[in-house]
Amino acid sequence: MKTISFQSDDIRLYNEDCLKILKKIDDESVSLVVTSPPYCMGKEYENIKDDIKSFSSLNEKVLRESIRILKKGGSLCWQVGFHIKDSVSIPLDIIIYNIIQKINENLEPDSQMLLRNRIIWTFGHGLNAEKRLSGRYETILWCTKGKEYTFNLDMIRVPQKYPGKKYYRGKKAGQFSGNPLGKNPSDVWEIPNVKANHVEKTDHPCQFPIVIPQRLIRALTNENDVVVDPFFGSGTTAVACVMEKRKFIGCELKKEYVAIAEERIAKAIEGTIEYRPDVPVIEPDLTQKVAQKPEDFKW
Numbered sequence: 217m218k219t220i221s222f223q224s225d226d227i228r229l230y231n232e233d234c235l236k237i238l239k240k241i242d243d244e245s246v247s248l249v250v251t252s253p254p255y256c257m258g259k260e261y262e263n264i265k266d267d268i269k270s271f272s273s274l275n276e277k278v279l280r281e282s283i284r285i286l287k288k289g290g291s292l293c294w295q296v297g298f299h300i301k302d303s304v305s306i307p308l309d310i311i312i313y314n315i316i317q318k319i320n321e322n323l324e325p326d327s328q329m330l331l332r333n334r335i336i337w338t339f340g341h342g343l344n345a346e347k348r349l350s351g352r353y354e355t356i357l358w359c360t361k362g363k364e365y366t367f368n369l370d371m372i373r374v375p376q377k378y379p380g381k382k383y384y385r386g387k388k389a390g391q392f393s394g395n396p397l398g399k400n401p402s403d404v405w406e407i408p409n410v411k412a413n414h415v416e417k418t419d420h421p422c423q424f425p426i427v428i429p430q431r432l433i434r435a436l437t438n439e440n441d442v443v444v445d446p447f448f449g450s451g452t453t454a455v456a457c458v459m460e461k462r463k464f465i466g467c468e469l470k471k472e473y474v475a476i477a478e479e480r481i482a483k484a485i486e487g488t489i490e491y492r493p494d495v496p497v498i499e500p501d502l503t504q505k506v507a508q509k510p511e512d513f514k515w
């Protein structure tokens with residue numbers, strides 16, 4: 217407990233290896249584990265020797281602990297992308313899915329992890345590939361512990377494209393056909409990633425946007441529930457917990473990222489954190505010069 221760098225009743229940040237801390241959390245005591253683990257992509261927080269073998273080994277250990285601490289009815293959300301080397305892609309969620317199935321083999325049926333959605337997180341910008349198609353999505357595997365689970369769909373509905381649409385025949389003819397609270401956001405989420413000019417960008421090289429954990433927290437937990445992020449990086453999940461009044465426990469190995477997280481959490485508590493809200497991505501305005509095709513472009 218000496219190495220806690222920031223602690224309030226509700227938010228606990230550990231500057232420690234997550235395995236050490238997860239082992240101290242009671243069985244079936246948390247409602248949601250949501251994280252984005254390191255992808256062995258040569259990022260500055262990774263070990264140069266990290267590869268698919270070490271990715272699998274670390275994730276298996278962290279998943280075992282995460283599943284142990286989850287309450288029945290709780291959720292596990294693992295956000296990953298692809299490991300890419302020499303233009304060869306390995307989809308990391310397939311590795312994660314297989315590990316979860318292996319862990320399930322030794323669990324009682326009511327504690328097994330059931331995949332509810334493989335959420336596609338798509339974004340418009342990123343590296344432009346030369347020898348393959350440019351990658352514009354990553355995934356989030358959402359599993360629940362057991363068959364009964366918390367799912368507050370109304371908390372994450374999004375605006376319909378055509379809210380004025382009406383039934384044109386049958387008993388409801390003439391009435392609006394959409395849900396007045398908005399539509400189900402589906403399993404394809406278009407949310408800009410955190411690049412240099414994003415309002416949430418910090419010095420962490422690989423943040424996810426606040427609305428990703430925020431949507432998951434709203435849908436899969438209730439106020440005052442405990443949420444865990446074993447690899448919190450710049451503290452995005454913790455910030456979302458403050459905004460949504462959930463308790464948070466998380467770990468991060470690098471001191472400098474813990475400092476970034478502390479600063480963001482303090483701002484979230486004060487209500488001054490800047491973030492991109494959960495609104496649809498705008499279509500380009502074709503009257504703007506940057507949206508117009510230069511004369512010598514061939515397409």
Ligand SMILES: C[S@@+](CC[C@H](N)C(=O)[O-])C[C@H]1O[C@@H](n2cnc3c(N)ncnc32)[C@H](O)[C@@H]1O
Pocket residue numbers: 232233234235251252253254255261420422423424425446447448449450451452453467468469470473
């Ligand atoms: C993909 S980043 C997470 C980014 C985070 N979602 C955010 O929005 O900032 C993974 C993080 O895990 C940290 N990390 C790597 N191994 C760890 C371990 N064993 N325990 C705790 N943190 C670790 C890395 O330093 C890195 O910041």
